[in-house]
Amino acid sequence: MSRNVKTVVALTAGALALSLMGVAPAVSAEQPAHSQPAAQAAAWGNNGHVVSRISLNIRSKPTTHSPVVGSLRSGSYIKLRCKVNGQNINGNRIWYELSHKLGWVPARYVKNLRHIHWCAH
Structure with missing residues (x-):
């Protein structure tokens, strides 16, 4: 048996043994301060979630x-x-007007958590 196969078999057997003993990796239940569950955010009146990898410019x-x-x-x-x-941003022409600040953000980088109406102006 090759060395790589022996390593994989040993790791798999170890993981199986730990799971049978009820040992699992530790997982933190805390969310970062700027992150909150979507349902809670929506309940607080927030209806958008910034999903860009980096900070998002407000225009x-x-x-x-x-x-x-x-x-x-x-x-x-x-x-x-x-x-x-x-303006079309990567196939998405929708932009959202912010309620808490003056400005606009592209929908390409914001997930709406509830229905957003079209602007009247």
Whole structure:
């Protein structure tokens, strides 16, 4: 039997033995301070979740050609006022107007947790 196969067999047997004894890896139940379960966030009035890998720029208008007026941390839960069609960002033309700050964010990087109405203006 090759050395690699012996290693895999030994690791598998060890994992099986530990699981039979009721030993499992430790998992933290705490969420980071800026992260909260989606249901709780929605209950608090937040209806959007920033899903970009890095911070997300807030723009003065629904286009990347407008000035950056702020940013949101990845994983943040936010309040969205309404949506419009704007500049296409990776196949998505929808932009959300923020409720808590003046500005716009592309829907490509924000998951809506509830239905978002179209803007009236």
